[in-house]
Amino acid sequence: MHTANTVKEACGLSTFSQARVNVWEVYADKALRGEVLTKDEAFHILGAPDEELLPLLQAAYRVRYHYYGNKVKLNMIINAKSGLCPEDCGYCSQSIVSKAPIEKYPLLDKETLIEGAREAVRRKAGTYCIVASGRGATDKEIEQVAEAVxxxxxxxxxxxxxxxxxxSEEQAQKLREAGVERYNHNLNTSASHYSHITTTHTYEDRVRTVQHVKQAGISPCSGCIIGMxxxxxxxxxxxxxxxxxxADSIPVNFLHAIPGTPLENMDELNPRYCLKVLALFRFINPSKEIRISGGREVNLRSLQALGLYPANAIFVGDYLTTEGQTARADHQMIEDLGFEIELMHYSLNMSSNST
Known part of the structure; x- marks a missing residue:
């Protein structure tokens, strides 16, 4: 565990008051110049005292604003195939080692996937995410998804x-030809920590999939789960x-410890640390879409809105097996900040009512 003293020593600071010479803005300047923060600088952010949280967020917001202004991108998930997964990911309610009482079903039919897209429009989402559990899709499932897309x-x-x-790269190519613009496959955690959360596949397997996606000409989406x-x-x-x-899009998930999963008793996050993580990801990946993803409501709680100062995207509605904040509440949160939803130019005459 890093203490305040070790952070000060790592950063060469005798007191944190010396860090108030706008060091956060120095980090923002580095990010805007395309320079990578050092490990000591990253630790300084993650260990920042809570009284420095707002200046830190202001600096991260300056980087976010440079690339995205006050626009917020909305994404919506459909759980297209639930449970039935042979992998042993300790965080996941759909894995073979999970005892969580979730609904289990095979890949949804074409019309259900299309109706999910219509719901995404109603929720003002610009990106519709078709997510299926399992180690990997069969060629038949790839074809089913391609037809729906x-x-x-x-x-x-x-x-x-x-x-x-x-x-595979061939499967990725088929999805691209169907019209898929983006593919998500999270790294989830670091290479050195990976075996602590999953043993049925490797970190390298995940990196390889992201590379296949890129080779097929699809925009790569890859992120993490913090709190494991x-x-x-x-x-x-x-x-x-x-x-x-x-990765063009980086979803930052915060562990929602689900009863019945191996990580059900993990509880090491607080809203302020989550915000510091988001700031760090903005500084290190300044021009990328940083999306606050699973666990937003249970970990950021009353500080959710502050997350949009470093991040520029959220999921709207429910997640895979857990409920999210209502779309109406998300829209209101964005409006209250004075931010603006990045809308697609829909040609449909659809209801704007949100659930």
Whole structure:
């Protein structure tokens, strides 16, 4: 565990008051110049005293504003295939080792996936995420998703993201030809910590899938889950790995410890630390879409709105097996900040009512 003293020593500061010579703005300047923060600087952010939180967020916001202004991107997930997964990921309610009482079903039919896209439009989401549990999709499932995507693209101008597990370059190519613009496959944690959360596949398997996606011409989406027993060193190297992968979109999840999963008793996060993590990811990946993802409501709680100062995107509605804040509440949060939802130019005459 890093103490305040070790952070001060690492940063060469005799007192934190010396860090108030706008060191956060120095980090913002480095990010805007394309320079990478050092490990000591990253630890300074993660260990920042709570009274420095607002100046830190202001500096992260300056970087965010440079690339995205006050626009907020909305994404919506559909749990296209639930449970039935042979992997042993300790954080996941759908894994083979989970005893969580979740609904289990095979891949949803084409019309259900299309209707989910219509709901994404109603919720003002610009990206619709088709997510399926499992180690990886079969060729038949890839074909089913591809057919649904073709139909969605004919009807709606949504950006389509798929998250179907480990895939080959050939499967990625088929999705791209169907109209899939983005593919999500999270690294989840650092290479050195990976075996502590999953043993049925490797960190390298995940990196390889992201590379297949890029080779097929699909925009890579890859992120993390914070709060699984990782160290600050793990967090820093994970942020660097995502920079090196050149992931266009980085979902930052905060562990929602679900009863019945191996990590059900993990409880090491607080809202202020979560905000510091988001700031760090903005500084290290300044031009990328940083999306506050799973666990936002249970970990950021009353400080959710502050997360949009470093981050520029959120999921709207429910997650895979857990409920999210209502779309109406998310829209209100964005409006109250004075921010603006980045809307697609929908040609549909659809209800704007949100659930």
């Amino acid at each position: 073709k139909a969605i693209k004919q009807e709606m101008p949504l950006k389509i993201c798929c998250c179907l597990g480990i895939i 027993g990782e160290t600050w060193d793990d967090v820093y190297h994970l942020a660097l790995s995502l920079r090196e992968l050149d």
